[in-house]
Amino acid sequence: MATPQFSIYIHSGPNPWKVIIILEELGLSYRTITVDTKSGDQKKAPYTALNPNGRMPTLVDHSNNDFVVWESGAIILYLVEKYDAGADSKLAFAKFESNATAKQWLMFQMSGQGPYFGQAAWFKNFHAETIPSAIERYDKEIDRVLGVLNDVLTDKEYLVENRVSYADLSFVTWLIVLDWPTMGGGAWKSDERFSAVRAWYERLSERDSVKAMKEIKAAGKDGVFGVKA
Numbered sequence: 001m002a003t004p005q006f007s008i009y010i011h012s013g014p015n016p017w018k019v020i021i022i023l024e025e026l027g028l029s030y031r032t033i034t035v036d037t038k039s040g041d042q043k044k045a046p047y048t049a050l051n052p053n054g055r056m057p058t059l060v061d062h063s064n065n066d067f068v069v070w071e072s073g074a075i076i077l078y079l080v081e082k083y084d085a086g087a088d089s090k091l092a093f094a095k096f097e098s099n100a101t102a103k104q105w106l107m108f109q110m111s112g113q114g115p116y117f118g119q120a121a122w123f124k125n126f127h128a129e130t131i132p133s134a135i136e137r138y139d140k141e142i143d144r145v146l147g148v149l150n151d152v153l154t155d156k157e158y159l160v161e162n163r164v165s166y167a168d169l170s171f172v173t174w175l176i177v178l179d180w181p182t183m184g185g186g187a188w189k190s191d192e193r194f195s196a197v198r199a200w201y202e203r204l205s206e207r208d209s210v211k212a213m214k215e216i217k218a219a220g221k222d223g224v225f226g227v228k229a
């Protein structure tokens with residue numbers, strides 16, 4: 001079998017799976033490598049030589065001298081700027097300003113959606129004590145982030161130039177986290193305040209890339225994907 005172009009170090013949390021969606025969209029070949037967090041392998045060598053932050057995902061590009069990049073947003077930008085550039089870009093844009101707006105939304109995902117949804121998940125599922133004020137704070141932030149998206153999506157189908165981009169796709173895996181019973185069991189989808197977000201999420205969920213990501217995650221084992229026969 002041909003060697004995949006990338007290795008991606010993953011974990012069951014939502015951030016690595018954002019990158020899998022982008023790899024699938026671009027038809028790139030990759031090997032998944034699950035890092036054993038129960039043994040704490042993400043916090044020690046050899047993994048920390050790749051990613052000193054000790055978290056996942058980390059991408060290694062074997063076709064570019066094993067270039068390493070970590071932080072899911074930076075990985076997404078690396079992939080689209082290096083392998084999806086130019087006038088016929090699938091997930092980015094020819095126009096400079098459109099790319100600036102796409103980056104703005106990716107930064108909002110990385111600094112707004114990811115951390116706030118993540119802290120809500122932490123305080124509801126993993127924190128040693130129950131701290132209602134912390135839970136309330138992050139629940140309100142989830143509603144606020146959904147509200148920002150809803151306002152913008154009320155009169156259009158996608159965030160930038162009204163066609164799908166990496167900016168839209170970067171939000172999907174953290175929206176899936178809201179399906180967890182402790183995270184509301186998907187109740188946001190029947191909340192009228194967020195109806196435009198729901199329609200957008202359903203549109204994105206219909207994409208082959210998102211379906212493939214869910215299948216690979218559900219299979220629960222590492223593999224090589226996207227290698228052409």
Ligand SMILES: N[C@@H](CCC(=O)N[C@@H](CS)C(=O)NCC(=O)O)C(=O)O
Binds near residue numbers: 037054057071114
């Ligand atoms: N901002 C980082 C966050 C990475 C992150 O928190 N990853 C989680 C999985 S979703 C992780 O590695 N958790 C294990 C740990 O923190 O030890 C990114 O988007 O890549």
